[in-house]
Amino acid sequence: MQELIATVGEGKVVTNPATIDNYRRDRANDPDAGTPIAVVRATSSEDVQAAIRFAASHAIPVVARGAGSGLSGGSSAVDGGIILSLENMRDIIIDPLTRTAVVQPGALNAEVKAAAAEHGLWYPPDPSSFEFCSIGGNVATNAGGLCCVKYGVTADYVLGMKVVLADGRQVQLGGTQVKDVAGLNLTQLFIGSEGTLGVITEATLRLVPAQRPPTTLVATFSSLDDATDAILAVTSTMRPSMLEFMDNYTINAVEDLTRMGLEREAAAMLIVQSDEPAELAAQEIEQIQALCHRYDATDVFHTSDAEEAEAIIVARRMAIPAVEQNGTLLLEDVGVPLPQLGELVRGIDEISQLRDVPIAVIAHAGDGNTHPLLVVDPTDAEQQQRAQRAYGDVMDLAVQLGGTITGEHGVGRLKQPWLVNSIGEDALELNHRIKRALDPQNILNPGAVFAPTDFVANE
Template sequence: MTSSDPLVARLRAALGDKAVLDDPDVLDAHRNDHATFCTAGVPRVLVRPSSTAEVAEVLKAAGAFGVPVVTQGARTGLSGAANAIDGCLLLSTARLDRILEVSVEDQVAVVQPGVVNAELSRAVLAKGLFYPPDPSSWEMSTVGGNIATNAGGLCCVKYGVTSDFVRGLEVVLASGEVVRTGRRSAKGVAGYDLTRLIVGSEGTLGVVTEATLALRPAPEAALTAAATFLSIEDGIAAAAAVMEAGLQPSLMEFLDGPTARAIQDYRDMGLPADIGSLLIAQSDRGPRAAEDVARIAAICSEHGAVEVAEASDAEESRMLLEARRLVNPALEPLGTTLVDDVAVPRSKLVALLRGIAEIGTKYDVLICCPGHVGDGNMHPTVVFDRNDAAAEARALEAFGAVMELGLSLGGTITGEHGIGTLKARWLEQELGPVGLDLQRRIKQAFDPGNLLNPGKVLQPF
């Protein structure tokens, strides 16, 4: 297949016709990640390389023509980082989807970026190992996308986030050069930590083509407890007491009253109409899990829980977790959503949630707030009617006010979703002018032509 576009012709000569797509309908279908509220441009071409060498050829071609490159995984992100910009080259990692190695002896996996998180988890579990990072999108999101945003998940409270498990990377730079960062060994401090610099960079510094990931022994069987409270304050106090007791839950999730009521309206979960908050906690300590769950339940009762349920087996645990997993589908019928992910010190959670309620009242919008209460990472979600211009304007103001609130409480504008385009204008407020300038200089060192995901994370420089 020939093309009048010289860039497309060069790419097809290097990668073959099937790996290079410029059909307008295909391109339109790949313009957005899940942050559909964020602006997306019209891409020039979509390329699906299947090797590091092909990725290098793609970046060399893009550089030769001065065409910006937006790298995409499964496009499950929530900040617009994978959204197309006008005239860009979309580089999909979908064909870089092999698990290259799982080593029981070294407790590492070597994978390509297109491997789906859940597929990796199941593959290592078959060998008695565990890859802890588990974003809610784990059945769809890829390891490369998780690395790009430094994704978290439900298990972060005990095990940490993606960066805690990335030991080394293979990265193709904007020049087409290939660099390997980090190492396979558990320890190593030679030079600057380029691996951690790449993790969370949202495709602005290079294209990850291989990752060496640390694994852990598979966890023991887990059990779950769930408790309902009449107020936000009681639920947060109970969560704090669980953490202070040293129980190390493998999961601890929180739903505020508006979120719980939306779930109850969506599906009858037996939640009371006057619910103020719902706390769900889990222990994965096998034979000791029942004792942990009993202690969690007792702590919840001591802090005013109206009702407490303790699972006795895996099926009951799954049922108790169902409410948390229904958050997104329960909110969808209510309108368009702007999903935030501020994180604050746990001691500031009550102030955060009170402030969010006040912001909702001030701007006359519904704000639901589920989140990972164990590590202070909450997901205030502004719900509004996108067909109502006034409601949309109020929603955007409320969204910004929530981030301002998080910062004022010593927190961050993003705990795990990343900056993308959605939050770029608030970045300087968090980092300060010197910090932001330093980040821009790092970007220039990696990508002097500003071709890798330009305008994402950092505003144009």
């Protein structure tokens, strides 16, 4: 420990148990999170390198952590390991000439958006947590969000990065150009690798011109099938810049909290935006409205007023905290091809009844990515067990429907047991080969994405 303190500096190494405790879990509240021996609060890539070199020489696990907003336990602490916090590395440099941002991992997504906006530019990826999640975590999980249906995910905006490898070396991958095919695409390999291959110390992000003010449409439906049919009709014929879904449980939870006048009887509510130029947006919204009516929407409303629209979006963003009022949440993040969305939503309802666990469903419906929220009474141990089974059932269902166990939150520790079913044994074995090639000691975020035991036999 003295060795570590000597290298990175006393002020940056936390060994006080009370402070350490704040760094043991992300927002997934992993009950199995371990206790690290120290937290290193890096202020430079040299600190990151020093911490990883120390960890490598002692074969100690290193779990990198940004803002701690992860939802899959990807940054749960590991017993005897180091938490490497990047929260204090948050420089942002915007280059308007090349429309790029060079960003340290601790910078918040919202800070990058704001810095870009000062130059009339836009960093599109918008996880619901954008106000308090950091870019390092966004890149490490390939975070999604609401605008992805039209604008893609984090990976689509990362041109290059600096990453510290398992032996402490820092390498530069990619650059500032859209086109660069010199060697394997390692930039993309590290995106979404959840800290298992290296620690990202800088990302070069692509920016685009500011988004046009959108027009927002809200539609309610008295049947789930109508709602999912309308979603498919919209996504297969138009290009909304947002297409969000809330089910009856969620609508009521949000209404309980906000009293904003949502239709409590509705089976589902869709929030759709078009950010095309005014005339085209009007056409697009009109067509979407017609499709909603064709699928028997009970109420359709649209607005170009920014404040009115923002109130609606805030309702959507409040969905998780609103549902959380009713119990402890187990968050899912399953995705399916859009023609299977109806079957997924109906199947989740069946699982909820079978396991006797309320499941609220919110979804980035336009890209098939859903967030079923299992609502568990923290004092009911038996229900917790049923919820664990339901949690697996939902993932199994998504895989059966040709989908994925995680669209944007990452596998982390909570979904790791289901990874093999999601991608198959051969693809998992390929993952293992790459993990072994890049982190032969398995010190980088062990237990996340891959089972700790996956690497024992081969060492």
